Amino acid sequence: MKMRLWLRCISFVLLCCYGIQIGFAYKIPPVQLELKEEGFLVSIPHESGIENVAFNVNRNRPFKAFEQGEFSGRVSTETNNRWIFEIKRRLREDDTIYIWTDVQFNKNRFRSMSSPIMVSEVPSGVIAINEMVNDKKPVVITTETPPAIDPRNDICEPTLTIIRNRNACRGELIFEENFNGNELNATRWRYEVRMPLDIADAEFVLYDTNAEITNGMLKIEPRIWGNDNPNADIRRGNLNLGVRCTAYQNSDVECRRQAFGRVVLPPILTARINTKHAFSFKYGRVEVRAKLPQGDWLFPLLLLEPLANLYGQQAYASGQMRIAFIRSNLNLQTSDGIEMGGRVLYGGAVLRPEASYRNTFMVNTSRDAHFGETFHIYSLTWDDQRLSFEVDGQKYGSIDGGFAQHEMGHNYAWTNGNHMAPLDQEFFITLGVAAGGHGDFPDDCLSKPWANTSPKAALNFWRDRGNWKSTWTNPSLIVDYVRVYAI
Numbered sequence: 001m002k003m004r005l006w007l008r009c010i011s012f013v014l015l016c017c018y019g020i021q022i023g024f025a026y027k028i029p030p031v032q033l034e035l036k037e038e039g040f041l042v043s044i045p046h047e048s049g050i051e052n053v054a055f056n057v058n059r060n061r062p063f064k065a066f067e068q069g070e071f072s073g074r075v076s077t078e079t080n081n082r083w084i085f086e087i088k089r090r091l092r093e094d095d096t097i098y099i100w101t102d103v104q105f106n107k108n109r110f111r112s113m114s115s116p117i118m119v120s121e122v123p124s125g126v127i128a129i130n131e132m133v134n135d136k137k138p139v140v141i142t143t144e145t146p147p148a149i150d151p152r153n154d155i156c157e158p159t160l161t162i163i164r165n166r167n168a169c170r171g172e173l174i175f176e177e178n179f180n181g182n183e184l185n186a187t188r189w190r191y192e193v194r195m196p197l198d199i200a201d202a203e204f205v206l207y208d209t210n211a212e213i214t215n216g217m218l219k220i221e222p223r224i225w226g227n228d229n230p231n232a233d234i235r236r237g238n239l240n241l242g243v244r245c246t247a248y249q250n251s252d253v254e255c256r257r258q259a260f261g262r263v264v265l266p267p268i269l270t271a272r273i274n275t276k277h278a279f280s281f282k283y284g285r286v287e288v289r290a291k292l293p294q295g296d297w298l299f300p301l302l303l304l305e306p307l308a309n310l311y312g313q314q315a316y317a318s319g320q321m322r323i324a325f326i327r328s329n330l331n332l333q334t335s336d337g338i339e340m341g342g343r344v345l346y347g348g349a350v351l352r353p354e355a356s357y358r359n360t361f362m363v364n365t366s367r368d369a370h371f372g373e374t375f376h377i378y379s380l381t382w383d384d385q386r387l388s389f390e391v392d393g394q395k396y397g398s399i400d401g402g403f404a405q406h407e408m409g410h411n412y413a414w415t416n417g418n419h420m421a422p423l424d425q426e427f428f429i430t431l432g433v434a435a436g437g438h439g440d441f442p443d444d445c446l447s448k449p450w451a452n453t454s455p456k457a458a459l460n461f462w463r464d465r466g467n468w469k470s471t472w473t474n475p476s477l478i479v480d481y482v483r484v485y486a487i
Contacts (some may be wrong), residue, residue, distance in 0.1 A: 161486035175484035200353035201439020206266035272432030294372035296473035301432035324378035347389035362398025
């Protein structure tokens with residue numbers, strides 16, 4: 001009898017304790033987003049038992065897990081009965097905000113992922129961000145001291161990524177450019193001042209220093225030579241870039257040109273910038289939020305280019321990766337009825353200069369609207385097996401390595417590299433806008449005014465400007481940010 005009574009008492013105590021545990025289980029309340037003049041605030045209300053709160057916030061990029069955010073911070077003191085994290089970054093009307101929260105409550109840690117909020121739907125002031133609608137419960141982790149929010153997440157996991165002159169940790173943000181200020185950051189970017197090499201796919205442009213930084217955006221707007229003044233004739237005169245020229249291989253071709261006969265001055269003035277002197281990497285994930293150009297015979301340059309031509313000096317012997325590419329025509333079809341204009345997005349590698357091979361290592365996706373209508377997030381993940389491509393978080397294709405064994409491969413030196421050769425070395429970032437050229441617009445495109453193999457290609461392109469210049473209503477490439485993550 002005494003034994004039974006003793007067991008009943010123990011059961012009662014355990015039941016009471018269990019009931020107290022359930023009764024006081026903490027649930028993270030909805031996060032509030034408050035827009036401010038110089039940034040924004042995220043916060044949750046204070047409750048007795050909260051010891052600290054960490055917020056992780058991303059703009060325009062969903063979290064794939066409880067990972068480091070673009071903006072992260074741990075708050076150790078409540079203010080006016082709220083736990084507040086302030087971010088000194090203005091939000092734009094087309095931004096989408098993603099948040100997850102980590103709360104230490106009575107020595108336990110609780111995590112909750114919030115649903116996304118579109119800033120355009122915020123009328124003013126404070127918005128409460130509801131919890132995810134998929135009925136997932138907050139993650140609870142028992143620990144005495146939660147890890148600090150840190151770019152390396154305290155534990156440096158091994159990574160495939162190699163960065164010039166330093167190590168990295170998997171998931172680390174290793175490069176970020178938000179184009180703040182009023183001019184290009186010369187410690188990260190340099191202009192290319194040159195004409196393209198006279199190779200099989202040279203564009204019809206002069207690259208110069210005509211990019212601008214406005215409202216936290218990079219803007220590159222191509223212009224017709226001499227602003228199409230009647231007195232500006234690309235068939236006469238000479239061009240000498242002098243000491244400003246940044247020729248890669250041949251200064252006679254890239255820095256100087258005398259117009260005569262079929263040789264003309266570049267019909268289009270534009271810009272091209274790169275990180276070659278400051279940042280390069282091998283393997284990683286690149287994200288570019290950009291609004292692509294709209295206008296016939298234009299195309300954006302969102303590229304990774306080789307730091308060194310380890311596989312030879314021939315065009316594309318060491319490869320080029322295209323994070324995103326469109327032919328910016330408002331309407332463009334081939335003679336077979338294939339759509340090739342700005343509603344079709346491509347990503348991939350260029351390994352040969354000829355136009356007939358341009359799509360060999362490309363994947364694509366299409367939309368009802370031109371990709372230059374609004375901003376999109378273009379992503380390339382490059383590892384030791386393949387290239388993978390996303391737009392706005394949606395994967396649309398991948399390209400496996402083994403290029404040396406591919407029937408279109410043309411460089412035996414690639415067999416000396418690994419599975420991804422020639423894409424197995426460090427590459428740098430290039431941004432720009434180009435026009436025309438011998439390699440990116442197939443000859444079977446309807447209404448195309450030049451032939452790729454014609455020595456008069458650039459001249460014929462320029463002569464047709466009465467047809468295409470009216471389509472250049474939004475010809476600029478506008479870039480919000482560039483980020484690179486270790487993988």
